[in-house]
Amino acid sequence: MATLFRLSSRALPVSRSRLLHTAGISPSLGSQQFNSVNQNEIAHFSKLSSEWWDERGEFEFLHKMNPVRLQFIRDKLLEVAQDANPELESSGANILEGLDVLDVGCGGGLLTEGLARMGAKTLGIDASESNIKIATLHASADPQLAPSTSSNLSYQHTSAETLLSEAKRYDVVCSMEVIEHVDNPAAFLSTCAELVKPGGHLFLSTISRTPLAYFLTIFMAEDVLRKVSKGTHTYSKFIKPSEVVQFFREYRSPLAAAGEGSSSSALSRPWISTPPSSNYLPRLEAELRGLIYNPLQARWHLAPRDAWGALECNYMFWVRKPTQ
Amino acid sequence: MSLSPTSTTARRLSLKVSKSLLSTRHRRAIATNSFPNVTNSDVVIVGGGPIGLALASALRSSPVLRKKLSVTLVEAGDLDSIRTWNPSQGVYSNRVSSLTSASQSFLQKTGAWSNIEGGRTCEIEDIRVWDGVSNAFIDFSAADLQSSGPNMARITENLNLQRGLLRHLDATGDIQIIQRTKVTSITNDHEENGGWPLVHLDDQRTLRARLLVGADGFNSPVRAFARIASFGWSYDAHGIVATMNHLPRGAYEGPNTTAYQRFLPTGPIAFLPISSTASSLVWSMKSPLAATLTSCEPGVLTSMINAAFRLPTISLKYLLQKISEAQATGHQISATDLEDEIRWREQSHGIDANSSYSSLAIKRLGIPPADSADLPPLVTEIQPKSIASFPLRFNHAESYMGEGSSGRTVLVGDAAHTVHPLAGQGLNLGLSDVECLARCIETSFSVGGDVGSYTTLQPYAQERYLANHTVMSGIDKLHKIFSTEVEPLVWARSVGFEVVNELDALKAGIMMAAGANPARNRPVESLGWDFAAGAVKTLSSASRAIRAVKSGVDGAVSSALKSLTVKT
Numbered sequence: 001m002a003t004l005f006r007l008s009s010r011a012l013p014v015s016r017s018r019l020l021h022t023a024g025i026s027p028s029l030g031s032q033q034f035n036s037v038n039q040n041e042i043a044h045f046s047k048l049s050s051e052w053w054d055e056r057g058e059f060e061f062l063h064k065m066n067p068v069r070l071q072f073i074r075d076k077l078l079e080v081a082q083d084a085n086p087e088l089e090s091s092g093a094n095i096l097e098g099l100d101v102l103d104v105g106c107g108g109g110l111l112t113e114g115l116a117r118m119g120a121k122t123l124g125i126d127a128s129e130s131n132i133k134i135a136t137l138h139a140s141a142d143p144q145l146a147p148s149t150s151s152n153l154s155y156q157h158t159s160a161e162t163l164l165s166e167a168k169r170y171d172v173v174c175s176m177e178v179i180e181h182v183d184n185p186a187a188f189l190s191t192c193a194e195l196v197k198p199g200g201h202l203f204l205s206t207i208s209r210t211p212l213a214y215f216l217t218i219f220m221a222e223d224v225l226r227k228v229s230k231g232t233h234t235y236s237k238f239i240k241p242s243e244v245v246q247f248f249r250e251y252r253s254p255l256a257a258a259g260e261g262s263s264s265s266a267l268s269r270p271w272i273s274t275p276p277s278s279n280y281l282p283r284l285e286a287e288l289r290g291l292i293y294n295p296l297q298a299r300w301h302l303a304p305r306d307a308w309g310a311l312e313c314n315y316m317f318w319v320r321k322p323t324q
Numbered sequence: 325m326s327l328s329p330t331s332t333t334a335r336r337l338s339l340k341v342s343k344s345l346l347s348t349r350h351r352r353a354i355a356t357n358s359f360p361n362v363t364n365s366d367v368v369i370v371g372g373g374p375i376g377l378a379l380a381s382a383l384r385s386s387p388v389l390r391k392k393l394s395v396t397l398v399e400a401g402d403l404d405s406i407r408t409w410n411p412s413q414g415v416y417s418n419r420v421s422s423l424t425s426a427s428q429s430f431l432q433k434t435g436a437w438s439n440i441e442g443g444r445t446c447e448i449e450d451i452r453v454w455d456g457v458s459n460a461f462i463d464f465s466a467a468d469l470q471s472s473g474p475n476m477a478r479i480t481e482n483l484n485l486q487r488g489l490l491r492h493l494d495a496t497g498d499i500q501i502i503q504r505t506k507v508t509s510i511t512n513d514h515e516e517n518g519g520w521p522l523v524h525l526d527d528q529r530t531l532r533a534r535l536l537v538g539a540d541g542f543n544s545p546v547r548a549f550a551r552i553a554s555f556g557w558s559y560d561a562h563g564i565v566a567t568m569n570h571l572p573r574g575a576y577e578g579p580n581t582t583a584y585q586r587f588l589p590t591g592p593i594a595f596l597p598i599s600s601t602a603s604s605l606v607w608s609m610k611s612p613l614a615a616t617l618t619s620c621e622p623g624v625l626t627s628m629i630n631a632a633f634r635l636p637t638i639s640l641k642y643l644l645q646k647i648s649e650a651q652a653t654g655h656q657i658s659a660t661d662l663e664d665e666i667r668w669r670e671q672s673h674g675i676d677a678n679s680s681y682s683s684l685a686i687k688r689l690g691i692p693p694a695d696s697a698d699l700p701p702l703v704t705e706i707q708p709k710s711i712a713s714f715p716l717r718f719n720h721a722e723s724y725m726g727e728g729s730s731g732r733t734v735l736v737g738d739a740a741h742t743v744h745p746l747a748g749q750g751l752n753l754g755l756s757d758v759e760c761l762a763r764c765i766e767t768s769f770s771v772g773g774d775v776g777s778y779t780t781l782q783p784y785a786q787e788r789y790l791a792n793h794t795v796m797s798g799i800d801k802l803h804k805i806f807s808t809e810v811e812p813l814v815w816a817r818s819v820g821f822e823v824v825n826e827l828d829a830l831k832a833g834i835m836m837a838a839g840a841n842p843a844r845n846r847p848v849e850s851l852g853w854d855f856a857a858g859a860v861k862t863l864s865s866a867s868r869a870i871r872a873v874k875s876g877v878d879g880a881v882s883s884a885l886k887s888l889t890v891k892t
Binding site for chain 2: 053054055056063064066067070071074096113114115116117118138141142143297298299
């Protein structure tokens with residue numbers, strides 16, 4: 001039971017502890033509805049909700065990051081699929097076609113719409129009602145996504161914990177730039193993990209807890225350039241890539257056969273099988289990739305695997321749920 | 325005209341204020357969706373010229389976009405007449421363009437090139453450009469380029485290109501072409517940010533566009549809708565175009581594959597070969613002069629074209645003045661009078677009637693003079709009804725993308741930029757725009773992007789704006805430098821470093837545009853280094869010349885001193 005998350009200089013109240021424990025969290029979270037949702041964060045983003053689709057406003061960085069995130073998701077799914085079936089054509093155009101995809105903390109639906117356009121049966125959920133309204137309204141203007149013409153995209157004002165009580169599980173669960181806003185990241189991670197079908201995929205994107213990340217995402221973006229509203233990010237809530245990896249080295253999900261209520265019966269192998277001492281991530285189990293912003297081009301780039309220093313700020317994480 | 329930034333801010337403010345008005349906005353959205361006769365289309369292209377058609381054909385030839393992205397093209401004119409355009413052999417349209425190697429590669433990649441009638445195009449192997457006042461010249465030879473491209477440039481009739489693109493589109497299908505239909509107005513289905521453009525047509529239909537592309541030329545209605553300001557000026561000049569017939573090059577001369585351009589103080593005159601016996605003219609001059617010259621009998625223009633490539637500028641100026649004066653007094657100069665005048669001027673300049681600089685030795689037989697390749701062949705006649713003229717402008721839109729309530733709008737080709745035709749780059753810049761825009765759309769679409777979004781279009785504007793501006797201002801500077809007769813400037817532009825630099829820049833520009841691989845595929849540094857190396861080479865050769873002169877002078881001085889000391 002290692003303490004994976006060091007408290008930063010801005011010490012948090014005990015009640016908001018962000019220790020990423022794996023033990024002590026019941027995978028069947030009947031009583032823990034909304035437990036990771038932070039009401040202050042929800043109020044903050046509800047206030048900004050009308051700004052979601054202003055591509056040059058508050059969320060410009062997210063809009064620009066979006067194609068890179070979608071590309072990572074598409075390419076990773078393709079890579080895994082090609083491993084199982086080397087014959088698969090490599091354009092990857094239809095790799096998401098027909099998959100059940102969940103976008104946790106969808107906000108205005110930036111990523112959600114992209115997933116739906118690529119053919120995935122997508123559900124976007126958010127704890128903020130006004131976000132869901134904005135996302136629904138925005139999609140309704142698009143004939144490709146509007147509920148009247150397409151059934152690929154739907155939104156729901158709910159939390160991941162609530163969805164857990166339903167039977168439906170997803171081929172792909174995405175949660176972009178969310179985990180740094182929740183109260184209990186460990187609980188949040190295990191909730192997301194439980195929503196994934198065996199053999200399915202979990203994608204995260206977040207910010208590492210490093211001085212560089214503080215400098216870029218809080219000092220520059222919020223204080224100096226004022227591109228992002230003050231208070232959007234809290235340094236102590238940032239999570240290091242190693243902490244996420246460690247979580248999945250220890251995390252074992254209950255197998256589907258385990259049935260309701262019996263959390264202790266059959267558990268899967270850990271999601272990442274390499275020992276904690278190793279930096280190695282098996283290519284078909286998990287992957288960490290840095291996201292680098294080039295201010296001259298005003299564009300985000302996905303750093304190559306294992307690029308030096310690439311994980312110091314924004315990064316993406318992918319992990320696959322074991323089938324046994 | 326800098327209204328747009330302020331209004332954007334205002335809009336954003338109003339958006340913040342109206343946060344609580346979600347339900348109102350929602351109702352409005354539903355209202356527009358139930359607009360009668362509205363058809364949704366992912367990409368609506370306004371304008372069926374070469375640029376609009378090239379974009380449609382690029383979008384249809386992409387395997388990622390085909391069958392998935394709906395494309396509608398709206399053209400006010402009659403495209404069927406272009407589809408069935410079938411001129412007799414030897415007769416050429418007066419609107420031609422020189423397609424650079426990059427443009428040709430792009431058209432080959434989309435598959436449109438094979439639909440262009442190759443027999444009606446002409447490869448350019450050399451371009452010879454010279455200063456009308458000093459006769460300093462520069463040669464661009466395809467052999468110098470060493471690029472992997474098919475050739476330096478190819479003269480192609482615009483109609484041939486348009487017909488080829490239409491044939492390509494008809495073969496690929498999956499596109500809605502609305503012709504003989506005007507755009508009456510363009511509105512937006514939301515008052516605030518985030519609305520979609522509604523293109524209202526004069527047949528009562530309305531197109532709702534995810535992305536609206538303005539390929540509608542200099543007077544772009546799409547640019548007006550998007551309230552994109554543009555800056556520029558008129559050169560107060562017109563370009564005269566015509567198709568010229570001439571004798572084929574003789575057995576001792578090369579083929580007719582050299583383009584000629586002479587910078588006259590009144591404006592550049594260009595000779596663009598299109599077949600062995602026909603070439604296209606682009607001659608720019610002050611607007612009243614152009615009007616006078618085009619209203620004279622065709623024989624006058626024929627003689628003046630021949631003279632314009634040969635006579636010293638002082639005589640040309642005199643002849644043009646004479647034509648204008650005759651026009652002012654109400655009786656136009658006749659072709660025979662003009663010929664007499666030219667003959668007299670040639671004699672007074674000491675031009676031998678058998679030299680290649682004589683405009684009158686049309687029926688020259690036997691071995692041509694050694695310098696005959698320095699000049700274009702003598703024009704025998706102008707093809708009937710091929711004389712036309714158009715105003716010359718410099719114009720550049722302030723942005724290629726609409727903002728705020730005119731979002732989802734993008735400009736390509738002449739709608740975004742208009743240049744002086746002296747470098748023949750207008751259509752090529754437009755085709756580069758199209759190549760880039762199609763690439764951005766494809767990239768965005770392949771990761772589920774909204775192809776009308778700012779995020780999709782921003783890389784296009786970023787890549788093309790600066791590239792276009794560099795070429796455009798280079799062309800404009802060339803125009804300015806070559807339209808002066810002030811002696812020190814003429815001297816400077818002929819022999820000085822400024823001109824070397826300008827021509828180097830022009831040469832580099834043309835080479836870049838002519839390269840088979842688009843510039844983005846090439847390491848930028850290597851180009852810069854080539855350029856720097858060229859400049860150093862020029863400098864060092866100049867300093868070597870100075871050193872040679874200096875050592876000669878030194879020798880003379882020292883020997884003089886020696887002889888002096890010996891004497892004393």
